[in-house]
Amino acid sequence: MMRTVSAAETAPTTHPWAVHAEGLRVRAGRHLAVDGLDLALGTGVHGLLGPNGAGKTTLMRALATVVKPADGRLTLLGQPVDGRADLRRVRRALGYLPQQFGFYPRFTVREFVEYLAWLKEMPKTAIPGAVQRAIDRVGLTAKADARMKTLSGGMLRRAGIAQAIVNDPEVLLLDEPTVGLDPEQRLDFRTLLRELGADSCVLVSTHLVEDVVVACTDVVMINGGRLVYQGTPDGLMAQGEPGDAGDSPAERGYSALLRRYRAEQGR
């Protein structure tokens, strides 16, 4: 299928980082859930790790332009994100699966993904093909014309991923995408993640350290709203020592980083 390509789409990128945060502060209610975070993310799959309450979801929401940063600088695809910016162009290039994925129960999977493609202002002629491709990629082809309300938890999560990737986003934000997936589906999902990370910036928030090690090119760990660690999965594993808590090198590395960070904060 052919479609016209706008000049904006073929223009070379002029930004070194897809996501760039400097001293970023974001509120969750009254509390500063992200508190002075510095982060730079380029192409690839970035696993976002951190204990509950570390600020992962709040960071995701800020990157998804759902909440405005309270302070600091946030740049997405070279464009500053603040209260006054017109976010339309950036949002067209975003994909987002919220932790709590809301959907219209009466819509079929295809209709809902198509609706989201329309909300993301995709070119009209590109939508039907892109919708089918997104549904195929998450393995919901057989359920494409089923109502959303008839889907199981794992299928809903995959429908959520399909809507997030339908516009081939340059920045893809997935907040706990593997919840509800069975082991086989998680393996498929890892493959999909690797494909997606080949030419876009994917940030995956998860509690499953193993997933990060296997599927991600980069590990980002935060705690208390600040960056604790950023590096490769191998680097994460190297942090751990035999005495640390965990059943695998990655888990031991995670525990060691957290222990050391807390010790530093305690001083």
Add this chain to the structure above:
Amino acid sequence: MSRILRIELRRSAAAGTALVLLVAGALLLYASTDGWASGWMALAMVQRQYLVLLWPLALAAGAWQARREQRSNVAELFASTARPLAQRVAPVLAAMTIAVVAGYAAMTAAAVPWIIGTVSYLPTAVFAVLAVGALSLVAAAWFGMAVGRLVPSALTAPGLAVAGIGLLLVLTPTAVGGHEGVTAVFSPTQGLGLFGDFRTISGRVSAAQGVWLAALAVTGLVLLAAETRRARTAALLPAVLGAALAILVIPRGGDFVESPIDPVARELVCTEAGPRVCVSRMHAGLLAEVEPLARQGLTMLAKLPNAPTTAAEDTNSFLDEHAQPQRPDTVTFNLRVDSDGHLADDRTFLPEMLNAAGVNAYACGNELSRPVSRAAAYWLMEREPTAGAHDPAEETAQTRALWQSLRKLPEREAAARVASVRTAALACESLDGLLSRSAA
């Protein structure tokens, strides 16, 4: 947009709303067809009266639909997308608009088979009355959606429905100090006047209603797309301007005619051949049913000297201030339309037509003696007087006595007496003693 509109038509509350309007509307219409079986304008007006239920229904449907985003918890996801709010609500707004207009039109369509065979007069004002009704539902749906978005509670839709019914019931001329024009502007169920044949709604009243309803719809639209407090405040502007303009447009005080009459509907349409039989244009479809009965009446009257040669529908309306003058060459009859759209109760047709030997007592203020009038009619019909459902027994007894005394007289003498009743009645003079005087 068109693909999304198709999805919204299938998956939003639109289809359900249209169906509910059609079913509720058709049930209401067919619960009693008396009010509308006689003509298109009557149908259009009865539909407007039933807006007392349908209008709040459209309000509630809009509010229910607008709560979908909150109900489905999609705010988080949608907030990350590029398309502005105003564009996002456009397809579902269009779907709801199509739904209420189609529902109201389907309600009209449901009534068509009932009257299509008997009703032929279709004045253009009917379309204005229908359009105002449909516009009122559009305004209700849009305004309901705006309220549903501003107050996304499960109670908003039922609350709006109750408030809507309450508003329409309360908004009567007596409630606003007798300003009929004001209630006609702000309530789609008002300004219809009294029930009766030949009634219509003036173009200026429909125009004023249209202005207000369009303004209300625009206010709903602006509220729906408003993302700031300032924009929401500005949304009140169309409603205020529309209300002011509508009040300027609608006739006020003495210029407001409560129940205007359509003069074209009341024009007579006559048979071409034979003794002339005429009905009003609005009842032209019933001319074939009336013709044999009216001819029969004319034949019976022909026993009298200078008998009338034309039978015409009595187009006096109780809405008129003055009765139309009686013509000696024309006998009038009442044409009542039954709930099936056909001529009602043909047994009372001739006794009424031949009452007082074919003179409409209505013109004399109903002061003519009823027993004399009725005895004359039954003598012409050569039938024994029977008591009507509401006739006092004493009156029927008098009628019978007079009829029997006429029967005993020679034919020529009886005809002379009945003719004298006709002459006196035409002059609105007393009929007392005209039948019972001793033989000359």
